Amino acid sequence: xxxxxxxxxxxxxVAISAPGGPRVLRPEKRAVPVPAEGEIxxxxxxxGVNRPDVQQRKGAYPPPPGASDLPGLEVxxxxxxxxxxxxxxxxxxxxxxxxxxxxxxxxxVVHGTNALPVPHGFTHTEAAALPExxxxxxxxxxxxxxxxxxxxxxxxxxxxxxxxTAIQLASAFGSKVIATAGSAEKCAVCVKLGAERAVNYRExxxxxxxxxxxxxxxxxxxxxxxxxxxxxxxxxxxxVDGRIVQIATQGGAVASTDFARLMVKxxxxxxxxxxxxxxxxxxxxxxxxxxxxWPLLAxxxxxxxxxMIFPLEQAWRAHERMEAGEHIGKIVxxxx
Amino acid sequence: xxxxxxxxxxxxxVAISAPGGPRVLRPEKRAVPVPAEGEIxxxxxxxGVNRPDVQQRKGAYPPPPGASDLPGLEVxxxxxxxxxxxxxxxxxxxxxxxxxxxxxxxxxVVHGTNALPVPHGFTHTEAAALPExxxxxxxxxxxxxxxxxxxxxxxxxxxxxxxxTAIQLASAFGSKVIATAGSAEKCAVCVKLGAERAVNYRExxxxxxxxxxxxxxxxxxxxxxxxxxxxxxxxxxxxVDGRIVQIATQGGAVASTDFARLMVKxxxxxxxxxxxxxxxxxxxxxxxxxxxxWPLLAxxxxxxxxxMIFPLEQAWRAHERMEAGEHIGKIVxxxx
Numbered sequence: 082x083x084x085x086x087x088x089x090x091x092x093x094x095v096a097i098s099a100p101g102g103p104r105v106l107r108p109e110k111r112a113v114p115v116p117a118e119g120e121i122x123x124x125x126x127x128x129g130v131n132r133p134d135v136q137q138r139k140g141a142y143p144p145p146p147g148a149s150d151l152p153g154l155e156v157x158x159x160x161x162x163x164x165x166x167x168x169x170x171x172x173x174x175x176x177x178x179x180x181x182x183x184x185x186x187x188x189x190v191v192h193g194t195n196a197l198p199v200p201h202g203f204t205h206t207e208a209a210a211l212p213e214x215x216x217x218x219x220x221x222x223x224x225x226x227x228x229x230x231x232x233x234x235x236x237x238x239x240x241x242x243x244x245x246t247a248i249q250l251a252s253a254f255g256s257k258v259i260a261t262a263g264s265a266e267k268c269a270v271c272v273k274l275g276a277e278r279a280v281n282y283r284e285x286x287x288x289x290x291x292x293x294x295x296x297x298x299x300x301x302x303x304x305x306x307x308x309x310x311x312x313x314x315x316x317x318x319x320x321v322d323g324r325i326v327q328i329a330t331q332g333g334a335v336a337s338t339d340f341a342r343l344m345v346k347x348x349x350x351x352x353x354x355x356x357x358x359x360x361x362x363x364x365x366x367x368x369x370x371x372x373x374x375w376p377l378l379a380x381x382x383x384x385x386x387x388x389m390i391f392p393l394e395q396a397w398r399a400h401e402r403m404e405a406g407e408h409i410g411k412i413v414x415x416x417x
Numbered sequence: 418x419x420x421x422x423x424x425x426x427x428x429x430x431v432a433i434s435a436p437g438g439p440r441v442l443r444p445e446k447r448a449v450p451v452p453a454e455g456e457i458x459x460x461x462x463x464x465g466v467n468r469p470d471v472q473q474r475k476g477a478y479p480p481p482p483g484a485s486d487l488p489g490l491e492v493x494x495x496x497x498x499x500x501x502x503x504x505x506x507x508x509x510x511x512x513x514x515x516x517x518x519x520x521x522x523x524x525x526v527v528h529g530t531n532a533l534p535v536p537h538g539f540t541h542t543e544a545a546a547l548p549e550x551x552x553x554x555x556x557x558x559x560x561x562x563x564x565x566x567x568x569x570x571x572x573x574x575x576x577x578x579x580x581x582t583a584i585q586l587a588s589a590f591g592s593k594v595i596a597t598a599g600s601a602e603k604c605a606v607c608v609k610l611g612a613e614r615a616v617n618y619r620e621x622x623x624x625x626x627x628x629x630x631x632x633x634x635x636x637x638x639x640x641x642x643x644x645x646x647x648x649x650x651x652x653x654x655x656x657v658d659g660r661i662v663q664i665a666t667q668g669g670a671v672a673s674t675d676f677a678r679l680m681v682k683x684x685x686x687x688x689x690x691x692x693x694x695x696x697x698x699x700x701x702x703x704x705x706x707x708x709x710x711w712p713l714l715a716x717x718x719x720x721x722x723x724x725m726i727f728p729l730e731q732a733w734r735a736h737e738r739m740e741a742g743e744h745i746g747k748i749v750x751x752x753x
Contacts, residue, residue: 308677312676327676327679330677335676336674337673338672340648340663340666340671340686343686343688344689347687347688348687348688349685349687350676350685352676352680352683
């Protein structure tokens with residue numbers, strides 16, 4: 082293990098003291114983790130907050146085997162130490178990374194291939210807001226959904242962290258974007274980020290709006306985190322040969338739909354979750370992002386949309402805000 | 418147009434005199450069709466009977482725009498005449514072909530690219546049993562489902578025309594096959610054709626059987642024509658990263674299932690129907706089949722499973738038999 086400066090033995094981390102509401106998130110003293118072969122230890126400066134953290138806090142989404150019990154799936158900070166076999170990073174490097182857990186802490190270990198350089202000119206707060214949504218959108222919209230230039234993407238939850246990332250990436254790569262969101266303010270953000278059309282789902286039927294905006298053709302790719310009655314409506318809003326990618330089922334997992342429509346329209350309904358994937362898979366995603374997307378970030382052609390920043394110790398407030406659903410873009414914890 | 422021998426002006430065809438039961442299928446005199454540019458006129462010797470013909474007879478599956486109102490989606494016979502621009506075929510050539518309709522007749526026109534040579538040594542009856550199931554299985558199992566050597570295919574309706582073709586093709590290309598069927602006799606046929614395990618769905622839960630036969634892993638590809646409550650059970654029987662391909666919904670189109678399972682297992686649920694595809698698409702499929710599958714037919718490594726043969730005029734009996742569900746393999750009309 083290569084170390085630059087003194088690393089303490091203990092650190093402050095925010096743990097889930099028991100399954101429950103936001104207030105179960107409590108600061109604790111924990112041992113600083115030690116990087117194994119291929120891993121790096123990051124001195125965390127900022128950590129992103131994501132919906133799976135909320136699920137984990139409620140006890141509904143247990144960490145995968147071997148992962149930290151602490152919440153937190155993405156961080157930015159300085160490399161503090163490197164395990165054997167890590168060639169790319171040295172102590173002091175500024176990185177942002179996908180973590181298998183443990184991000185709500187002063188130190189976290191991640192696999193070296195799952196880290197990326199902080200884009201030029203980005204703050205730690207901005208950089209910590211990147212990994213989860215960019216890894217998720219790149220894989221689900223472009224790799225799994227196969228969105229091509231000129232095609233139309235329908236993205237639900239357009240003002241969420243995932244939504245704001247999907248709108249920007251799809252627009253940057255030459256697709257037309259239609260987004261749904263729950264207020265006029267959120268819709269305005271979607272349009273500002275590049276959506277050609279934003280649908281306030283409280284006032285308008287997105288199926289009608291999508292048909293209208295595509296000359297009756299429908300959306301080629303749909304990114305959905307709602308499920309429930311959206312499944313049948315997504316099948317209706319999709320174009321022939323359309324792809325629907327499910328990344329959450331916040332509106333209900335079990336739903337009824339017409340599979341003859343899936344067949345006759347030759348739809349492809351698929352989905353995935355990021356956390357259980359192998360470090361190797363995440364490393365390949367990181368390499369693709371660094372090649373294709375990191376240059377756009379450095380040029381500020383796209384960037385994270387930040388909602389609010391809370392101190393690490395007040396992670397419970399971050400969860401309260403996420404559960405209230407009023408946020409636009411990413412909620413981040415400051416760990417400096 | 419190039420013609421070898423005298424072609425009559427009228428022919429016998431079996432038409433749908435009105436939507437209804439098998440007896441609405443009645444012989445009629447019709448004008449012999451004339452091949453347009455790129456098309457060939459086939460003197461039909463045998464015609465395959467398929468489930469979409471039954472649906473069309475009932476009025477539930479209207480022919481696509483421009484197609485013949487006569488039933489019949491596949492034939493074998495002699496090329497009687499060729500339209501302008503047809504280079505490959507000459508009058509007298511023995512072909513089998515996918516038709517957009519009109520196969521229940523003494524003559525039919527098809528696009529030249531949608532015809533294939535009768536495999537060496539095959540009778541017309543055997544050759545007429547090939548196009549629908551081989552085009553359907555090749556596209557849905559291999560192209561759409563991406564079945565790879567070493568993977569496991571679960572095929573429902575294993576003793577049907579589609580099922581017997583899927584079992585043989587998947588086995589020939591190095592996959593392990595599990596089939597479901599509704600009787601011990603049908604299960605025995607599935608095993609004889611290459612299925613490693615046949616599940617009598619009246620006596621056994623296929624989900625349990627598939628898990629058992631794959632060491633708990635599940636099926637990599639599932640070919641389903643049932644739908645209804647099979648959808649949720651297919652999601653349960655599928656392996657992680659599994660693909661489910663829907664080619665009919667005979668058990669009901671609208672069904673409820675758990676889409677969190679689709680997401681967590683990273684399933685891909687897709688489907689298609691063959692008839693509305695373009696002649697260009699069907700031509701590409703024909704070329705792939707001729708290169709990859711026709712040699713296996715000529716070697717008799719695989720072949721059609723024939724159930725019963727009825728004279729053209731008794732097409733109604735063929736439909737009765739198909740609707741009774743007792744058949745094993747293909748039902749064919751003799752038009753000689």
